[in-house]
Amino acid sequence: MQQMEFDTKWTMVVDVDKCTGCGACMVSCQAENNIAPMKEGSNKLKTLTWMLVYELNNGKEFPNREVAYLPRPCMQCGHPACVPVCPVVATTKDEEGGIVSQIYPRCIGCRYCMAACPYHARYFGWLDPVWPGGMDKALSPSTSTRPRGVVEKCNFCHSRLLDARQRARAEGMDPNKLPDGWYQPACLESCPTGAISFGDAKNPEHKVHELIKNPNAFRILESIGMEPQVYYISRRDWVREQSDNVAPGSHAENHAAEGKH
Amino acid sequence: MDSNLFPEGTKRCGLAKFMLWMAFPAAILLWGVYAAGQIFYHGIGVTGLDNYFGFGLWITFDLAVIALGAGAFFTGFLKYILKIDQLKNIINLAVVLGFLCYSGAMLILTMDIGQPIRAWFGYWHPNVHSMLTEVIFCITCYCTVLIIEFIPLIFEQKQLNKIPFLHHFAHHLHVNMALFAGIGTFLSTFHQGSLGGMYGVMFGRPYAFREGFFIWPWTFFLFVLSAVGSGPVFTVLVCTLMEKMTGKKLVEYKVKALMGKIAGTMLCVYMFFKIIDTWAWATGYLPSIGLTFEQMFYGNVYGQWLLWTELVLCGIVPAIMLITPSIRNNPTLLYSAAILDCIGVTINRYVFTVQTIAIPVMPFDNWEIYAPNWAEWATTLMICAYGALVLSLCYRYQPMFPQELKLNKK
Numbered sequence: 001m002q003q004m005e006f007d008t009k010w011t012m013v014v015d016v017d018k019c020t021g022c023g024a025c026m027v028s029c030q031a032e033n034n035i036a037p038m039k040e041g042s043n044k045l046k047t048l049t050w051m052l053v054y055e056l057n058n059g060k061e062f063p064n065r066e067v068a069y070l071p072r073p074c075m076q077c078g079h080p081a082c083v084p085v086c087p088v089v090a091t092t093k094d095e096e097g098g099i100v101s102q103i104y105p106r107c108i109g110c111r112y113c114m115a116a117c118p119y120h121a122r123y124f125g126w127l128d129p130v131w132p133g134g135m136d137k138a139l140s141p142s143t144s145t146r147p148r149g150v151v152e153k154c155n156f157c158h159s160r161l162l163d164a165r166q167r168a169r170a171e172g173m174d175p176n177k178l179p180d181g182w183y184q185p186a187c188l189e190s191c192p193t194g195a196i197s198f199g200d201a202k203n204p205e206h207k208v209h210e211l212i213k214n215p216n217a218f219r220i221l222e223s224i225g226m227e228p229q230v231y232y233i234s235r236r237d238w239v240r241e242q243s244d245n246v247a248p249g250s251h252a253e254n255h256a257a258e259g260k261h
Numbered sequence: 262m263d264s265n266l267f268p269e270g271t272k273r274c275g276l277a278k279f280m281l282w283m284a285f286p287a288a289i290l291l292w293g294v295y296a297a298g299q300i301f302y303h304g305i306g307v308t309g310l311d312n313y314f315g316f317g318l319w320i321t322f323d324l325a326v327i328a329l330g331a332g333a334f335f336t337g338f339l340k341y342i343l344k345i346d347q348l349k350n351i352i353n354l355a356v357v358l359g360f361l362c363y364s365g366a367m368l369i370l371t372m373d374i375g376q377p378i379r380a381w382f383g384y385w386h387p388n389v390h391s392m393l394t395e396v397i398f399c400i401t402c403y404c405t406v407l408i409i410e411f412i413p414l415i416f417e418q419k420q421l422n423k424i425p426f427l428h429h430f431a432h433h434l435h436v437n438m439a440l441f442a443g444i445g446t447f448l449s450t451f452h453q454g455s456l457g458g459m460y461g462v463m464f465g466r467p468y469a470f471r472e473g474f475f476i477w478p479w480t481f482f483l484f485v486l487s488a489v490g491s492g493p494v495f496t497v498l499v500c501t502l503m504e505k506m507t508g509k510k511l512v513e514y515k516v517k518a519l520m521g522k523i524a525g526t527m528l529c530v531y532m533f534f535k536i537i538d539t540w541a542w543a544t545g546y547l548p549s550i551g552l553t554f555e556q557m558f559y560g561n562v563y564g565q566w567l568l569w570t571e572l573v574l575c576g577i578v579p580a581i582m583l584i585t586p587s588i589r590n591n592p593t594l595l596y597s598a599a600i601l602d603c604i605g606v607t608i609n610r611y612v613f614t615v616q617t618i619a620i621p622v623m624p625f626d627n628w629e630i631y632a633p634n635w636a637e638w639a640t641t642l643m644i645c646a647y648g649a650l651v652l653s654l655c656y657r658y659q660p661m662f663p664q665e666l667k668l669n670k671k
Contacts (some may be wrong), residue, residue: 091651107375149304
């Protein structure tokens with residue numbers, strides 16, 4: 001499948017060094033996107049966490065041990081592994097901005113897309129979503145709930161993009177040329193340290209346009225060529241080194257070594 | 262009591278004994294039906310599947326039975342298209358087994374997909390780029406072909422065959438069976454391949470991803486070859502099991518040895534390409550994306566022993582045994598080779614399904630271990646029980662084995 005390019009490229013940049021691992025982004029994501037809490041949520045491989053914070057460490061023992069936290073939304077890949085495999089066109093990358101959609105009423109729940117995604121960004125509704133008494137009244141009106149049995153994932157809070165476009169139209173502006181900051185996902189809003197930045201990477205007026213050029217910016221698993229629209233920044237070598245596989249003796253390691261010398 | 266229903270001239274055990282036997286698979290079937298009820302009522306959350314292992318025992322089982330059910334299309338192809346006449350003595354069993362394998366796989370899929378009511382979306386909103394779309398098309402069409410191939414066998418039942426319409430209907434289906442065998446061969450070859458292609462196209466999963474020819478990754482061709490290299494001997498094994506259970510000779514050994522020779526030849530071709538493929542993957546592809554062969558394995562559950570067992574003990578060994586006439590002509594050795602062969606293809610389907618998604622691709626991610634729970638085992642065994650029930654009924658009431666009378670003359 002050919003990589004699709006659009007005039008707008010909604011891009012998230014996470015400064016890993018600023019992330020404290022507080023999990024506010026995960027909580028706000030759950031609230032914004034109407035993700036029901038699971039009755040028995042101890043098995044973290046079954047819970048729905050569209051935004052998930054991974055803990056990384058430098059592999060050393062105390063007192064030299066360091067940790068970093070890496071929030072992982074859907075990468076909205078430029079060359080997604082999930083889109084071409086879906087048998088029923090329930091996930092697409094065909095909208096200006098490059099957000100990978102998930103069409104819940106069409107998904108048959110085969111989970112092939114989940115198997116294809118190496119980032120584990122896709123989740124399945126294993127059981128009926130049930131909100132504890134009263135909590136159902138606090139559901140977000142702009143995000144659809146999902147039945148059990150379909151795959152769901154982060155969509156960069158797509159309803160907020162629609163809201164921002166509506167606002168632009170109302171103010172007589174081009175809805176495809178949103179000013180920086182008009183469209184922000186819930187995780188960004190709730191991040192207490194400002195670790196998350198968001199915008200159109202192709203628009204020079206947006207902050208992320210410059211951020212992705214930062215020498216410390218990287219994407220996860222670049223070698224596989226999925227072209228994620230999520231970037232990370234870290235000034236720590238050991239964090240950047242965990243962005244991709246560079247096994248001893250592999251071609252990738254040789255290339256990396258050549259680059260250093 | 263029901264002797265009027267038996268195939269012409271054959272002897273069967275008493276009805277009470279038969280019912281006693283049938284109670285065993287029926288009990289397992291009921292257990293499975295209970296589990297299926299739980300799954301349909303509560304959701305797939307009651308199984309051991311999770312967000313890392315969206316595919317598990319069910320998909321492994323489906324892929325394995327579809328490979329082992331390849332005896333139906335391949336034997337049909339050899340019998341009706343290449344006119345290898347000897348195979349007429351085992352073709353009925355191959356067709357019934359094929360039907361059971363495919364219908365069983367489809368029953369499993371009704372539980373495995375989260376929204377079974379939307380299964381028809383595969384036709385309504387097809388994504389022509391997805392290997393799974395092709396699998397949906399071909400499996401449903403081929404299951405229909407298998408039903409068409411199975412119908413004449415049902416209508417040839419002694420009492421049903423007395424009804425002129427059914428007699429003529431079955432006869433005309435028989436006359437045109439070469440056409441259905443041809444369609445079946447085409448459909449089955451393609452979806453066996455597409456099942457392999459499903460894994461081969463997953464470029465985010467280094468264990469499964471393969472380059473290939475045109476739109477088809479190498480796994481496409483490897484899955485076809487491994488299916489035709491094992492399906493025929495699975496038919497032989499089931500036939501032999503039926504012989505042991507009934508105490509009768511049902512198919513002459515010559516035919517079984519021929520099936521072994523056919524599977525062995527295909528298995529040799531498969532192993533030749535599989536070894537080249539594994540070598541190229543381990544030494545070429547993996548290092549190109551910064552991974553090593555050793556990183557693809559973990560502990561005992563996902564250890565290298567699985568690969569070596571698949572390739573050597575359950576690959577090269579049975580391939581050599583099946584193509585060597587002196588070994589093949591010894592029943593014990595033929596059956597041993599057949600068992601190894603079937604285990605090998607099952608391991609292959611398991612590792613492509615489960616190990617592929619168990620491997621952490623992101624460097625900071627961890628290996629996770631998948632274990633199916635009771636609900637998955639119960640429903641999987643339910644399909645095995647369904648197979649045992651249908652085969653028992655077919656054996657008792659349908660003329661499945663043309664040589665039965667001749668081979669059991671006192």
